[in-house]
Amino acid sequence: MHRTGELYGQFETLEQQKESAALGMWVFLSTEVLFFGGLFMTYTLNRHYYGAAFGVGSNTLDLKLGGLNTVILILSSLTMAMSVWASHVGKRKLTTSFLIATLVLGTAFLGIKVIEYKQKFDHHLIPGYHFQIDYRAQHPAPNDAPQEIEAEKEELSKAFAKDPDLNAHAQLYFSLYFGMTGLHALHMIVGAGMLVWLIRQSIIGRFTPTYNTPVEMIGLYWHFVDIVWIYLFPLLYLIDRHR
Amino acid sequence: MSEHIVPPKVYAGIFLSLMVLTAATVAAAYVNLGPFNIVIALAIASVKATLVVLYFMHARYSPKRTQLVIVCAVFWLAIMLALTLSDYVTRDRDIAANTQVTGMLGS
Numbered sequence: 001m002h003r004t005g006e007l008y009g010q011f012e013t014l015e016q017q018k019e020s021a022a023l024g025m026w027v028f029l030s031t032e033v034l035f036f037g038g039l040f041m042t043y044t045l046n047r048h049y050y051g052a053a054f055g056v057g058s059n060t061l062d063l064k065l066g067g068l069n070t071v072i073l074i075l076s077s078l079t080m081a082m083s084v085w086a087s088h089v090g091k092r093k094l095t096t097s098f099l100i101a102t103l104v105l106g107t108a109f110l111g112i113k114v115i116e117y118k119q120k121f122d123h124h125l126i127p128g129y130h131f132q133i134d135y136r137a138q139h140p141a142p143n144d145a146p147q148e149i150e151a152e153k154e155e156l157s158k159a160f161a162k163d164p165d166l167n168a169h170a171q172l173y174f175s176l177y178f179g180m181t182g183l184h185a186l187h188m189i190v191g192a193g194m195l196v197w198l199i200r201q202s203i204i205g206r207f208t209p210t211y212n213t214p215v216e217m218i219g220l221y222w223h224f225v226d227i228v229w230i231y232l233f234p235l236l237y238l239i240d241r242h243r
Numbered sequence: 244m245s246e247h248i249v250p251p252k253v254y255a256g257i258f259l260s261l262m263v264l265t266a267a268t269v270a271a272a273y274v275n276l277g278p279f280n281i282v283i284a285l286a287i288a289s290v291k292a293t294l295v296v297l298y299f300m301h302a303r304y305s306p307k308r309t310q311l312v313i314v315c316a317v318f319w320l321a322i323m324l325a326l327t328l329s330d331y332v333t334r335d336r337d338i339a340a341n342t343q344v345t346g347m348l349g350s
Contacts, residue, residue: 026313033320037323041324044324044328077258082251085248085249085254220300226295227292227295230291231292233268235288242274
């Protein structure tokens with residue numbers, strides 16, 4: 001593509017170039033809204049029909065890890081926004097530092113997600129032949145608090161009384177849990193890849209106060225992924241905490 | 244973009260508001276409000292999402308045509324949710340009869 005300095009040939013001015021990029025990014029994000037929207041729709045219907053199973057499934061999630069991840073992700077949005085600001089005012093080293101901070105926080109989020117997934121494997125909560133919603137209550141680990149296991153048993157027996165097919169319907173909850181958090185995590189991995197590229201570009205001095213479109217556009221993407229999590233957190237972790 | 248540079252102070256303020264709202268949504272989940280738990284959870288999430296869109300994503304300082312695309316995205320999502328739900332919610336018994344799970348649906 002023909003380029004004069006920071007301006008690509010098809011644009012008249014830098015401002016027009018930037019506005020076009022932002023408009024295109026938002027059109028892409030609209031398709032992402034509907035992409036995730038289909039999953040949220042499926043979630044809504046199944047939660048409406050199988051509320052008891054969804055409540056039990058939600059209470060097996062680790063609220064401390066989920067809450068920590070929410071804080072980490074919102075913090076990474078802050079550092080991303082700060083790197084956009086730093087590139088606008090021409091602080092090159094600060095831009096790079098904030099981008100690295102964003103990458104580190106994003107990676108931390110994914111690491112915590114791995115720990116959470118591992119717990120679900122250990123507790124037989126992966127949808128499939130060996131799925132068993134009351135596995136942990138039946139086979140408590142030595143370090144599980146006895147009163148916690150008792151509370152879980154009581155909750156499960158109440159839920160089974162409401163819904164005899166609880167095991168099947170809890171699998172629906174966990175299919176959606178892994179589908180939605182998995183798709184979200186995939187977006188985070190793509191974002192992390194783009195951040196690595198951005199950091200490289202920033203180190204070689206590609207961004208100036210007049211040209212920083214890539215930082216802003218990947219920033220938009222990163223904030224969008226943050227918004228998806230803002231909805232996922234209460235919908236998956238906080239269905240039925242007031243037992 | 245009409246070169247509006249958002250100062251770090253604004254970003255920090257938005258971040259703090261998001262943290263307070265996160266704490267609020269967790270606290271609200273521990274209170275039994277019946278059907279209103281989900282309403283409050285979604286309301287808080289939507290306030291948080293709006294703050295992110297307006298300030299972190301600069302929608303407030305964007306040209307009108309970019310803002311139009313953002314509103315359209317929300318509108319299309321609303322169409323999908325509203326029309327699909329209006330079907331399921333008003334035809335529970337038909338769906339139950341066809342899927343042989345009468346005990347679970349609509350009762």
